Amino acid sequence: MAAPYRQTFVRLLTFLRPYKWSLWVSVVLAVGSQACAVLMAWLTGTTLEQVLTSKSEHDLWVLIGAVFVVGVIRAVLMFGRRMISGNQALGVEFDMRNALYAKLVRLSFGFYDRYQTGQLMSRATVDLQTVRFFLGYGLIFFFQHILTVVGATAVMFFVDWRLALCATAVTPFIIVLAYRYSHVSHPILRDVQQRMGEVATVAEENIVGVHVVKSFAQERAESQKFEQRSEAVFRQSVNANRQRAVYVPVLSFLPLLAQAVVLLVGGHMVASGELTYGDFFFFNVLTLMLVMPLRMLGMWIGQAQRSTASGERIFEIMDEPEVIHDRPGAVALPPGEGRVRFEHVDFSYAEGRAVLEGIDLEIAPGDTVALIGHTGSGKTTVASLVPRFYDVDSGRVTVDGADVRDVTLASLRRSIGVVAQDPFLFSATVRENIAFGVPEATYEAVERAARLAQAHDFIAALPDGYETVIGERGITLSGGQRQRLAIARALVLDPRILILDDATASVDATTEAHIRTALREVMRGRTTIIIAHRLSTIALADELVVLSEGRIAARGTHDELIESSPVYRDIYEHGLLERELAERVEARGDEVAA
């Protein structure tokens, strides 16, 4: 084992630390139950000898009684072992999940920019499953099997070392072979899974994109493509199967060989009087007992390797630095009216690729500023720095005079309401979604926010009103409805600063007018930063800030900028107008459809 590999393995074991006590108890119970198994084998051999040499019927009944007693004790010990280690396994899994979640919650936006949901999910499900299976069940079984093999072998050597040598000659071969099988089959089986995934992808595309396939009359070509993928699954499955056909029968054959050797050599020894019948039978039963543990040992070694690899991927996340966190001694954001200042702010997502350069911006309390610019000009980034989703590279961002890095994240973010471009809603009730930032909000507060955001009417029309679960029973919301819920969600916080990424989703004209009124209402007395994509929202702003390549290109009112700023003129003529129309047409349509 390489050093980092061993380190990961040892580190995985630390998850067992809280269960030290139960671990020891289950080890003791496992030792006990395996000892019972060996005892049972010995009793079987001795009884058969008793019967053969027909000593006394009385001794026979004593032995039979012993078999029963040992059987009961073993069952009780096994039950205890399973209950204790089973609960311990569940505990380990529970702890690992919670630890991972706790970590994920603390990781900052930068981390989520780098990792896709799918990647994180596969670590949190597949990798975690592998690790917990090994730590929870594998380790105990592994230990129990080693115990059985070592114990039974030791007993054999104790009884007769020559026969023991014969009987255990195949042992290393079985372990090595089982390990090899687990080692070579794993990549192939994983490949089968992956190719199944490819089959699913082609099927999915063809089903979701059926209109494209049909309109280009490509049914035949797509069928061929599908069959190729499907045949690849077949070929690889057959490969996996071929391995199975080689290894598994051999693995079953080797113990049989051991049995044959015991019969032959043991038989000769019995005949020459070197071995008693009792020990002969004892050996036979012990050989039989070893079959399963030997095969499993090899498998568990492979399992240990895989779970270490999975563990490594999990630790990769657990070791991610938590970039954004409260500075020691951070205080709550002091009360204020919501003055926002950017002082010489430089920022980049990745080193060497500046996104913002020397931003200086002051937004007076209660003012509304619209940020305008092409894609990639940095307008979303500017807005993200206020709630400290990222930290600046140099310069500082202050809210009411306090550097955002000097105050607690909780107090800062509770004072800022954020409405994202494509608002993410949770599959919870409407009420829970609106009260997301203030779970203890009263029903009245939720409804007030919904009314302000022009969302009350459509919510009331939902089957269960505010208690309707979003996403359930096919209840989906239109883009406009989602946006209004997101606005309500931000309003419940009663924030001093509002950040609004003006959604591109369409809202019908009437609602849009309502939202505009609502926004005017909610902006009153709050500092508002709007990332603007359309004309109507620009009209709400006191001042426009035009961003271009990470710098402030111009600021002023619409009338001023249309004269002075070529960047603004370009955006105005070619972006905002066109989109305005597209949205309006679609919105009108939705209105009718609804």
Added chain:
Amino acid sequence: MRVWQPGSHLTMQRGAEVRDWSWRRTTRRVTTLARLTRPYKLRTTLALVSLLLAALTALIPPFLARDAVNAIQDDDLTKLSWVVAGFVFAGVLTLLTSSAQTYLTGWTGERILADLRNRLFRHLQRLSLGFYERNRAGVIISRITNDVEALDQLVTDGVTTLVQNSLILVGSAVLLFYLDWRLALATLVVVPFMAVATALFRSRSSRAYSSVRERLGLVTATLAEDINGMRVVQAFTRETPNQRRFQEVNEHYRAANHTTVVLNGLYFPFVDFLSAIATMIVLGYGGYLVFEGQTSVATLFAFILYLSNFFDPVQQLSQLYNTFLAAVAALDKIMDVMDEEPEVLDRPGAGELPRIAGNVRFDDVRFAYGRGAEVLHGIDLDVPAGTTVALVGHTGAGKSTIAKLLARFYDPVGGRITIDGVDLRDVTQASLRRQLGVVPQEGFLFAGTVHENIAFGQPGARREDVVEAAKTVGAHDFIERLEDGYDTDLQERGTRLSLGQRQLVAFARALLADPRILILDEATSSVDIGTERRIESALEILLAERTAFIIAHRLSTIRNADLIVVLEHGQVVEQGTHAELMTQRGLYTALYGDWADAA
């Protein structure tokens, strides 16, 4: 590979249910499967033979062990050697036959499944758009993935388990009775206990595991949702309550799992205990019989060896029941899809559509989806070749239905659609669609390279032509900038490209196919301004010299159209050019008027 999907925990399968156990249905299931094995008769037969042989040879060794003990007792060492040789020989036989069996059953099973998958896919390709609109995509996809997989377990493992374990069980019992029927009878007393315990355990644990799966699904779904929405969670400082909620869900899962721990904790030791009881009976009653001189120690020894054959098969067989139910349910669902017939069929003797100029006529076309209400009420349109038609109107007015009818995804209920005077129903679908180009909203792309996506309609297209098409629509520059240029793998649905870039690739695809008639559904989502301009000019090139039907959202598109058709409630309410319609002060003006004023 099972892919996690949002909300999947809400619709998770709650165990398989098979309602129809009628004789007819059952024979159909069997014949469906039997028909699949037909091309591989030889292999199937060989698989079954090796399966039988493997199970039978596995029964021999314990029997020979008895003879070995007898030989030892008789002090006949030559006989012992022979018996042990036979023992090893039986082992070798098992080795060979089970190896052959594993390979052959695996091969046939996988082959049958691959065939089934392919047939199912080809059948799906034949079905009309109506089928896809009636059924949710997720459901259809799971037919070809999850359901085939459920069948896989039965075909590859299930059959083997069933035959092998039943044979071993029955064979062992027969041999035990042959060895000593009284002892066999006494020993097998434990079997009913075993059977009852196993049945109880199975039903309890299948319930427990389905609850575990359900709750694990909830854990996964919660996790996925929170990872997706982590930015919102953090923006609203919900870290602590969310963490608490996650722990709750996690705890729920643990509680459900606890039941399985208890069940396993009770069952497996109990089975072990039963085997101790069986050993006790063999030794006690067997010992008594030996004392009475009615049986031999060698027989007792063979009994002990056979006993280990008994417990494993019972457990394996009981497990099979669930696999079997799931597979039958899956087979039923697959058969239902195979029974679907395409609604749009080529008429017998339908000819090829000759190269068209592109004069499109709708004559009093009426249409309804399935048995639903009529959605088009007598559409009349006369579109000369080369015309760009902009379809405008509210959602649900019938714009996309008209487009679908033109591509003959559906047949009209009344009236007719002709191209160059030929009724669409008189020609083959393939020959019609080869001359049509469809650009869907958002430009649907496939996993595969950029080249493959552009050449989608012309799989054999040369690189020069693909590049030419990409250049014409202005997609060449960004394609060149991708790491492998035209050979860059776009991955699922082309998610590596931005929305605007996907549209441009879709334009290039349509251009390369060089259709006579273009059907274009303009995207409503916004793209950045540079791309917007490129799309505008690409559109101009694409529309030149062909008939085009556009479900239009862009002002410039509509203004430049030769003919604007305004639809309302499935009827054409206005048609004409922009200038003409603006003077009518009708619906069109209402739609665009206030904007025009604002501009």
